[in-house]
Structure formats: C-alpha cells, structure tokens
Amino acid sequence: MFDNKEKTEIAHLGEFGLIDHLTKNIILSNKTTIKGVGDDAAVLDFDNKKVLISTDLLLEGIHFDLAYTPLKHLGYKAIQVNLSDIYAMNGTASQVTVSLGFSSKFPLEAVEELYDGMLMACEKYKIDLIGGDTTSSKQGLVISVTSIGYADKKDIVYRNTAQEGDLICVSGDLGGAYVGLQLLEREKLVYLENPNIQPDLEGKDYIIERQLKPEARKDIIELLKEIKIVPTAMIDISDGLASEILHICKQSNKGCNIYEEKIPIDTMTYDTAREFNMDPTICALSGGEDYELLFTIKQTDYDLIKFNADVSIIGHITEQAAGCNLVSKSGNVHELKAQGWNAFK
C-alpha cells in the first residue's frame, strides 16, 4: 500500500505538526463552510436550512481488516458510509469531521494514504473536511466520522412516515458487499496458509469493490429531486434489507410485503454466493454494507420512477397487523427477521 522505504515517524511531527501536514492542502468548497480546521470548533452557515448530523465509529478488527483493506479504500469507505446517512434523510451532505486514533508506530505515509482516501471521497462528493482529532492508539486503528448536511424542512424524509399502500423501492443491487467480504476472507485464509499463493480474485472486481469501495447514493437523491419525488420514508442499507425495512415498518407502525423475485441481485453476486453455498436472497436480506437507499413512495408516483433501471420496486407497505413478510419465488410467505450484523455477537 505504501513504499516501505519511505517511513517517517509521526513522533517527529507531533500532534499539531501532523494535523498541519495532513490538512494543509484542504480547499474549502462549500459556501456553508465559514471556518474549517484550525480553531476550537468549525463555523458553518446554513441560513434557514435545517441541519443534519450523523456519526459513525469504525474499529479495526470489528469493521475492517487491514490484511486485505488498502488504507486509501478504507479512508474512502469511512466517508461514504457516513455520507450515506445524510442522503438517507434526503439531504445535501456538505461537511465531515474526522477523528483518527492509530499506533505511534504507524508511519506518516500510512496515515497519508488513509487521509488521501478520505479527501478523495470528499472531493468527489463536494464535502469539506472541517475538523477532527488525531491521537495515538494502543489498540489498533480507530476512525470516527461525523457528517453534516442540510435540507429544506419540507424535503427531509424520516423513517417513521411510511403509509399503507406505499411502494417499497431500493436503489442498485444488494448482497454484493457481503459476498465480496466472503471472498476476501477466503483469500486471506488461503494466504495465511501459504503466502506464496496469489489471491484468486480475477473477474470479481464488482463485488470486491462493493465491499472495499462503496459509493453513497447521492445520485439517487439528485434523481428523486429531478423527477420531483419526495419519498414517504427512507433509510440507507447498512445492516441488510431485512433489518432496514423492519426499522421503517416498526417506526411507522406498519407492515410490509417484500417479493423475493423483485430483490435486485447482481449476477456476479448471485453466482459467487452459490459458489459459497449461500442463498443469494439471504445475502441481500441480511448481508449489509450495501449502502443503497431503501425508500417508500406513494403509488401515484409509480409512473415517475417505473422505467428507472437503477431503482427496483420490491414490495409495498401494509397495515401493521399484517406483519412484515417475504413472499418467496414459490409463493410461500415467511416472516421477515433482522439477522443483520450485530456487533455484540
């Protein structure tokens, strides 16, 4: 990931030297940012817009494995994961703060790789990195990102406002990130057994990228604005489709029917899941980390979105008493259960 010959000890720079070094090239591009890095707090101006705030904590050994995660990708993903929450409110993401904890033995070049990935994500999504904290860690790499965005009050979409009869939509395709992770885990084991064997990831770029370098669906938020749909409820898919639709239904006091045959699964995801003897539908329902958007729309909006190849309509909202159900391809009805990722198990 970085040339071993170039190793600069961070202790030489000290905390403030390191922060100066990492942040010296930051160019603020949002007019909502008045003051970024360099004071006790950043100063932002959102006029009369509402402010959206979300935060995530990513820990080595829990959320990522540096054995197969390039630091630049990790930095990129840490930002995307967090922006995804702002888009899931139908908002415009505008700033992030980034706190990093890493071993004092971590070379400067490694921190630069991580930071480069973060700044690359910021540049692509027009986000200002406005502050953070940097400290040494005795405990592996720690990444904490807070993202800030804004929206007009009338545009904000919550989770608890789905209505009976609404259509359930999902962007992109599901399960890929999870199947990509299985592939990376397998190759890590192979490598640990015999370091001379090259990883066999050929032709698997798509699902590897789904895992290592996800993209938050800013484009879907822009599309919805363009076609003048304000979803009735929305959430991003970080823990798997089942867990997320259950959040919407529980908070909205509704039920749902999801049709297995409508769940968008990419061919590579499907085939690779089968190679691992896994059910592709289970991967989509419970895999997580897809960072697609799950949203509900009024039936009257159907015509506005039905031909969009990047949005699938997978079911509809029902009354609460009907429960949350998956209708299988064979027509059987199963109760949906959240078997998504539980960090405490």
Next chain:
Amino acid sequence: MFDNKEKTEIAHLGEFGLIDHLTKNIILSNKTTIKGVGDDAAVLDFDNKKVLISTDLLLEGIHFDLAYTPLKHLGYKAIQVNLSDIYAMNGTASQVTVSLGFSSKFPLEAVEELYDGMLMACEKYKIDLIGGDTTSSKQGLVISVTSIGYADKKDIVYRNTAQEGDLICVSGDLGGAYVGLQLLEREKLVYLENPNIQPDLEGKDYIIERQLKPEARKDIIELLKEIKIVPTAMIDISDGLASEILHICKQSNKGCNIYEEKIPIDTMTYDTAREFNMDPTICALSGGEDYELLFTIKQTDYDLIKFNADVSIIGHITEQAAGCNLVSKSGNVHELKAQGWNAFK
C-alpha cells in the same frame, strides 16, 4: 463502580436493543433540536445563527485509565472536554453525538454508568444528546464525542484575532488537573504493589476533581455576555497554558508577555506539586486538561473585568518580533515553549 452481582450481557440486547435501552429516557430540551436519536441523522434548526462543530476522540490507555477513573466521571468528563471547545468560540453549546466502542464482555451496567455520567453533564449544561454509534471493540474503551453549538456571527471569537496591546486573561486556576493526575498515578502504583493499602487522597478533593470531573466554563461565557465583553481571541486550555497562548500568538501573528506571578495556581495544586518536587508554574504552563478559557481583551475593557475573582489578567499581547515570553518572578525573561501533552511521544 457497579455492583458485580448485577451483570447483564449486552449480546442479549443486541446493538439496537442497547441503543433503545440507553436512550429511552432522553428528553430533548433545546428548541434547536427537531429530531434526536432514532433516524439516519439528527435534524437541527439554528435559524440564522452560525453553527459550531467540534469533535474529540478519547481512548483507553491514552486519555484515561479505568484503574482510577470511575465510569460515571469519565462520561461526564468526555462531554465537558468537548463542550469546552464550543464555549471557546464564545458560543452556546446545544447538542452532542456520542459514539462508544467497548468489549462485548463489558456488562450493561458499566455502559449505563458511563452513559449516566454523560447524561448528567448534558442535563447540567442543557445539552441534547441527539445521536451516535455503538459498537463492540477488541481494543478497550473508545469514546468519540461531537458537540454542536451556535452563535451570532458578531459574537464568534477565533484564535487568530488577538491585537497588540490586548490583555491576556485566564479563568479559574491552572495546573490542578495535572497534579491531580500525578496523585492518582502514584496511588495506582502503591495499590498495584500492595492492594491492601487504601489510597491516600484525603484532603486532595479539589485537584482530584480537577482531573476526574472538570467543568467547561459556560459560566465565563455567560459572564462575558453580561458585562458586555467580546474577547478579541479565545481558546480553551486542554494542552497547558504555554501551548494555548502560542496557538493564539502564532495564528494572530503576534507575540506576548506572560508574568509568572500572575498565573493563577490554587494553594493545593501548589503544595502538592512541591510534594512531587515539581515546579507549580511548569504544571500550569505544560500540564494541560484544565479546560479553563484563555482569552484576550482590549485594554479599554479592563475596568469591566478587573474585580472579577474568577478571571486573572496574566500578561499582554506584543508585536510578533518580540516573541512569546514568560517573565519570571525574579524578572528574568524566558522564551515560552509548548511542552504540552503530545499523544505521539
């Protein structure tokens, strides 16, 4: 800290169960908070005020030692440390997000203690806890806090706006938190050598509390508003007086004279530093974690503040070429150096 008999495994609750459990008693008290915990992002409304954002990362083994830090105090301090940055902008702190990482073997009651301390700080300072993230950690306790506040544009005080001739002021007294830490570290060593010996902290409440339970100086911000002083520059003292005044001078392109005899040091801090054969002035200059406010005011504002017992005038701002100096009690002039805490050394 918590009764060993009552231990509830967090794995039983799962991540969402844990979040529900911890946040169920949160009452939002700020009209700037529209939506707190429970969606992809929190929603805030600051009308035409500017928004202030600051973030800190606290790691076990680096920033705190659970051997002598009660979890409730730690939670309280984690919030205070972060609010202090908002006050240092002359702003009103209004919300925090809290992310926690801890071992899955951590009992629920321990997390509750930590959270109780956080909520106690929030209640006292009228702060809404609006979101966060909770995950297991293989690496000890991880605490990330982001604080959010607001201010009118004309009231915001930066670090880089000190002017020549301005008076340098500091709230409260300095060095106590550092000397308190030395005391706790000493008693920890005594305990490790012989667990039967009770810690000898009698009569040292003040400096122990300075270390374990600091208070952000919201009262000073309120005082300044009341007496109609807007400081010309301000910073909070987290890394020691020397490091902070150097930040103000460097960013303002100015110099300073600080008078040793004017630096406020509490008697207990002074005496205990002497017991440890440490120079109390060095403890004040380089100790850190006092979370007092360091600010500069115009000379014409002197009469407004001179009788306030909680604010000391310790020097003045000079031209940059004159450098940053400490004038000792004996009249010798020393160049000020930042020997504050460096997490990477």
